[in-house]
Amino acid sequence: MMCAPTGEGTPMTRMRAASLALALTAALALAACGSDDEPESDGDPTASATPTSSAPTTSTTTPSAGGKYAAAVSETREDSVYPDIGDPLVDALHYDLGLAWDPAKDQLTAHQTLTFRATGDSPTIPLDFNEQLAISELTVDGEPADHEVDGTHLTIDHPIEADQRYELALTYAGTPEPAPAPSTRQDFTQGVGWSITDEHETWTLQEPYGAFTWYAVNDQPADKAFYDFTLTSPAPMSGVANGQLTKSTEEGGTSTNTWHLAEPASSYLVTVAFGDFQHTDLTSSSGVPIQVWTDADGDPLPGGTDTAPAAVDWLEKILGPYPFDSLGILVVDNDSGMETQTMITLGDSDYSLSPAVVVHEAAHHWYGDTVTPADWSDVWMNEGMAMYLQGMWEAEQEGVTIAQKMDEWAGFEVQLREGAGPPAAFDPKQFGDGNIYYGPALMWQELRERIGDDKFFAMLREWPASQENGNADRQEYWDWIERTTGEELSDFFDDWLLGEETPPR
Template identity: 70%
Template sequence: MTRSAGLAAAAACCLALAACAGQASGGAAVPGGASSAAPTSSPSNTAAAGDLAIARSDTRADSVYPELGNPLVDALHYGLDLTWAPDADRLTARETLTFRATGDAPQIPLDFNEQLAISSATVDGAAAEVSVEGNDLTIAHPLVAEQQYELVLEYAGSPASAPAPSQRADFAQGVGWSTTPEHETWTLQEPYGAFTWYAVNDQPSDKALYDFTLTAPAPMSGVANGVLVSSTTEGGRSVNTWHLAEPAASYLVTVAFGRYQHTDLTSASGVPIQVWADADGDPLPGDTAKTPDAIDWLEKRLGPYPFDSFGVLVVDNDSGMETQTMVTLGDSPYSLSEAVLVHEAAHHWYGDTVTPADWSDVWMNEGMAMYLQGMWEAEQEGTTMVRKTDEWAAFESDLRAESGPPGAFDPTRFGDGNIYYGPALMWQELRERVGERKFFEVLREWPAREANGTADRREYVDWIEQTTGEELSDFFDAWLLDPDTPSRD
C-alpha cells in the first residue's frame, strides 16, 4: 500500500496497504518465481474441484482483527457476477463460492454486510436459510471436515464503505466499496472490507481463485483482477469477464465500474501490462507510461514477475493499493508517480504471491516494498541506501512511539508509518550484517519459495536463518517487537 507525501526529509512511500497511499502518522510519508502457468480453470463463475488445489489454505484466526474471517472456511474459488446500476447506485449480484470445510460445524460462517439483501441461498443446490447480523453471515447448513461445498447467493442493494481501523487521512472514507458523486465505483479493502460487497472469508490467511462477470450500462465498464477474457457491448450494456489464475487474499481483490479507456504496454521480459484510466483524460496519466520500467527494475533484483499479467487502474481517490495483478492508484501526482509504481509492483513479490498469514506481520509486505522503493529512489537521486536510511532513522522512533512497534502495532492505527520505516531500516541492517550476496539471495528466493502461499514471522525468520547461516531471532525481535528503536551499527 502507498502513502501520500509527508515529512520533507522523508522519502515518499506507500502503504500499498500492501500498497495504499495516505498521510503517515507523525508526518512521515509511507507508500503502501517464474511467470505462472496458464489458468488452471476455464473462465467461469463455477470451478471444477480438481482445479482448486492451488487455492487450498491453512486458515487461522487473525490475532489483530479476530472479528473478521473464520478458520472453519477455506475459500477456494469465488465466482462474482456483478451488475452495477449507476442511476440507482445499486449492485445486483450472483455469487458462487466453492470452499473446503476445515472442521465440523452446524452452520457456515462468512463476512457480509446487512445493507445488502440476500434473496436466494443454496448449498450444493439445496435451499438454505441465511441470517445476517452486522457483518456476520451464517448459512444454516452443517459442515463436515474436509468436505467441499458450493454456496450460491443472490443479493442486491447499495453497498457502502465500512469504518477503517486507521487514523490515516486517506482512510477517512472507510474501507471496502466506494461510490463517487459521478456514480462510478472502486474498492480498497486493507485490512478488510471485501464484506461490504460480497460474502467472503475476509482474512489474509485464506487465498482463493476469482472469476468476475461485470455488467454496466455502456459506456461504463467493469475492471477487476487478472486477465480480461472477453469484452462485449450489446443492448446498451457492457459486459467484461476477468479471470485471476493465481489465488489472492480478499484484501487484494479489486472491482471498479466507470468510464475507462485502456492502453496496452509490455515489459522487457514480455509481461503484458494494461493501464485503465478515465475516458476523458490522459490515457497514460502521471508516470504510468513508465510501468514497464518499474517491472524491469524489480525483475533484475527479485527475479521473474510472479503472475500472468500486470495492470494499473486509476480511480478517483487519494490512495494506492497493490491489488493483485491490477494495482489501484488514486488520481494524484504522488499516487501516479514512478516511485509508487515501484512500491506497488514490489508488493506482487512481497504481499501478493507470498502473503502474511496474520495482520501482525504486515511489516513483511510494507517494510520490503518500502526498502525497494528506497533503493529505486537512491539510484534516481545518485545517493546510497546508507544515506537514505539515515534520513528515515531521523523520524522512525517517533512513528514507533506513536503507533507501536512494527510487529505489535496499535490495531486502531493500521497503516501508519511504523510498519514501513522500521522494517526498512531493519533490512538495511541485515544487508550490512550478512553481506550483499546473502542479502539479495534472501530477497529473490523467499517469494519464489512461497509462491501463492502465506507465511508468518516465525516461518520467515527461521528460513532467513537457514539461508544466511546466522542466528537472527534476537535481531528480528528487537526490530519488530521492541517499543524503542534498536541502535544501528
C-alpha cells in the first residue's frame, strides 16, 4: 500500500510511496509533540529456515481446479473492515479492459469483458461500479440483461449457479470521479480511484478500494484475477498499465497500447494512467526487466528511480528471486505511492521518489502482491514487513544497526497505536495510518531476536514463495510461522497486533 508515515527516510506502504512519506512525517510530528550474498550487518538472509478476531465470510463453494484461468480461482469473502465493498458471490477470473481517454472532454469510453465464477446460487450478479459512468450496453453470456447502479453497487438481473462460469460484457462512458477515502492521511485527500490532473492526464490509486470508479469489479483483496488492457488516447498521450507492453501503435493521431498482466492480481493492485510519457529501460543483475515511465518533458529517471535495479538486487538477496516477469515504475502527478503489481505508482515528490520508497514498494511484490491479505484487517502483513525491510535498508545506508533503527521508530510507535488502534484492529476511518507500519516492523525485529537470524530469514524467504499468487489471513500466516519456526507465538502475535498498548521491548 502507500508509503508509510516517515521522516528522513523511513516509513512506506501500498498506496505506497507517497503515503508512507506523509505517514512518517505525521509520525515524527507526533513524536516531537509528546544472488546468495548476505547483507553485511543483518545476519544471513539466505539461510534456510493465534489471534482473536471475527471470522470473515468466505465463498459458499470450494474453488474448482482446472480451466483456462485456474490460477485466478479464489476463495472469496466479505471484508470484515469494509463489508459494503466487494461480494463473495463473485470470483473474478479475467478482466479485459478496453479504455479510451478523451482529454478534451475528460471522458472515459470503455468496453469491458469480465469472466467470473459464481460461488453460490443467486438471482442477480453483484459488482462494484461508479454511478458517474453510464452503461449503454450490458450482456451476460451474449444475452442482454437488465441492471441497476445505486451508488457504488451494480446489480445485474441474471441468475447464477454455484461454480458455474459466466462472461459479462458492458460498454460505458463518462467522467470518473474519485471516491472518498476512509483515511485521514494527507495523501488521501483527493480520494481513491480514478483521478484527473489539471493537464487532463489521469492516474489511479485504489487502496483499500476505488477500482469501481472506472470499471465493474469485485473490489476486495481476496479476489485475484488476470488482466488485459487496451488503452487508447490522442497522441502524444499514451496509456500505461500493469504487466508488459505487448503492442504499441500510433495511427491517425491516435495512440494505442496493449498491456498483459501474466499473473493474477487483486483489484487494489491495478493501475492505469494516461499521459505524455517517456520510458527508460533498466535491468537488475538477475535479469529482471525494469521500465521507468515518467513525464516526457522531464528527467527520464527522476529522484531515486534509477536505483530500482539495485533495490531488486538487494531484496533478492534477502527474499529470493523476484516473483514476477517484469517491474516498472510509473511517475504521476500526485503525492502518494503504491505497490501496484509489476508497475509501481509513485507520486512526483522528493519523498515518493526516494530510494527508500523504491525499496519499500518493490518489497511489496513479495509481501502484498504475490501473497496478498485476504481481508483488510490484515494489511499489517504487507506494510509491517515492507517497513521492516525498508528499515534494514536504511540502517545499512546510515551505518547503524537494525536494532538502533527500531529504537528510533519505537519512540513514536506508541502514539501511532493510541491514535489509530492496534495494527490488526485499526480504526476503519483511519486506513493507512502509521500504526500498521511501525508496530509490525518492531514486532518483526523482536521475533528476529527471539528465534535468531537463520530461522528468521528462512521464514522471510519461504512464506511468499509458498503462497505464490495466493491470499492468506492472519490465522493462516500465524499458524505457518509457528510450524516453520517451531515456536509457540499466539500470545506474542496477540500482544503486538491486537493489543491496545505497545508490548515492552
